[in-house]
Amino acid sequence: MTYLFRPKNIQALQGLIQKAPLLAFDFDGTLAPLVQNHEGAKLSKKTEMLLKHLAQLYPVIIVSGRSIKDLKSRLRNSKWLLIGNHGVEGLQKNTKHANQSKRLSLHWQKSIEQVLDSTPLLAKIALENKTYSLSLHLRYSKNKAAAKKILVKAAMQLEPIPRLVHGKSVINLIPQGLPHKGDALLSAMKKLKKSHAFFIGDDVTDEDAFSLKNKKIFSVRIGKKMGSSAKYHLKRQSEINRVLKYFLQINQ
Numbered sequence: 001m002t003y004l005f006r007p008k009n010i011q012a013l014q015g016l017i018q019k020a021p022l023l024a025f026d027f028d029g030t031l032a033p034l035v036q037n038h039e040g041a042k043l044s045k046k047t048e049m050l051l052k053h054l055a056q057l058y059p060v061i062i063v064s065g066r067s068i069k070d071l072k073s074r075l076r077n078s079k080w081l082l083i084g085n086h087g088v089e090g091l092q093k094n095t096k097h098a099n100q101s102k103r104l105s106l107h108w109q110k111s112i113e114q115v116l117d118s119t120p121l122l123a124k125i126a127l128e129n130k131t132y133s134l135s136l137h138l139r140y141s142k143n144k145a146a147a148k149k150i151l152v153k154a155a156m157q158l159e160p161i162p163r164l165v166h167g168k169s170v171i172n173l174i175p176q177g178l179p180h181k182g183d184a185l186l187s188a189m190k191k192l193k194k195s196h197a198f199f200i201g202d203d204v205t206d207e208d209a210f211s212l213k214n215k216k217i218f219s220v221r222i223g224k225k226m227g228s229s230a231k232y233h234l235k236r237q238s239e240i241n242r243v244l245k246y247f248l249q250i251n252q
Helices: 007-017 045-054 068-074 095-118 144-156 181-191 204-210 237-249
Strands: 022-025 060-063 081-083 126-129 134-137 163-167 170-174 197-201 217-222 232-234
Touching: 007 217, 022 181, 045 237, 060 181, 068 081, 081 181, 095 126, 095 134, 095 144, 095 170, 144 163, 144 170, 163 204, 181 197, 181 204, 197 204, 204 217, 217 237, 232 237
Parallel strands: 022 060, 022 197, 060 081, 197 217, 217 232
Antiparallel strands: 126 134, 134 170, 163 170
16 A cells, blocks of 8 residues: 555556546545544535536546435535445345345344443444444444444344444444445446546445455555555545545646
């Protein structure tokens, strides 16, 4: 993993831009800064303005763990494709799978709520039902390690067992067999008829896209991390506007 804005890497990025790529962005921690309360996440006015200009030049998609309904409330007047629930929403909708996932999430919710209500250590855990998956937010927990251990054990006792995707202060419970961010990115490339793509994210959930064995996908991670499959990295989230400006300036 190497810093994106080194001269050699900028040359590689310029080569990608010549291919008129699909631009794909994670939301939390990438386009929007991480916040203490996940309900308060939003784009800066500058980032939103840059994205709107960018969407006039490139196909732009946002791939998030949030639901599409949630994303729409934070991205007013957007002209980019939204993909929610880690890849489940936003592309071809399978009604059968969607209904099964919705019922399953409600079923899991009841079981997890019983664990939360009966365990004092989990009093600060926020359970979010995103229609097709669940998220357990640990940000306010006083003992995240202990709370995480209890929640993972509880999740592994659910039937059927969910796919667990760990993020920053969050555990996502997703029905097995559903698309992930990597699947969503490939599907979007196919739908939009793009052979090349730029994808940037910041968390474990983005590794499904980073780890794709496709040399035509230019992968960037917010923050350098050992073991990540992303080829490039930024030093901090605040550099996202520099990336957006670069895509705009090279087209002027």
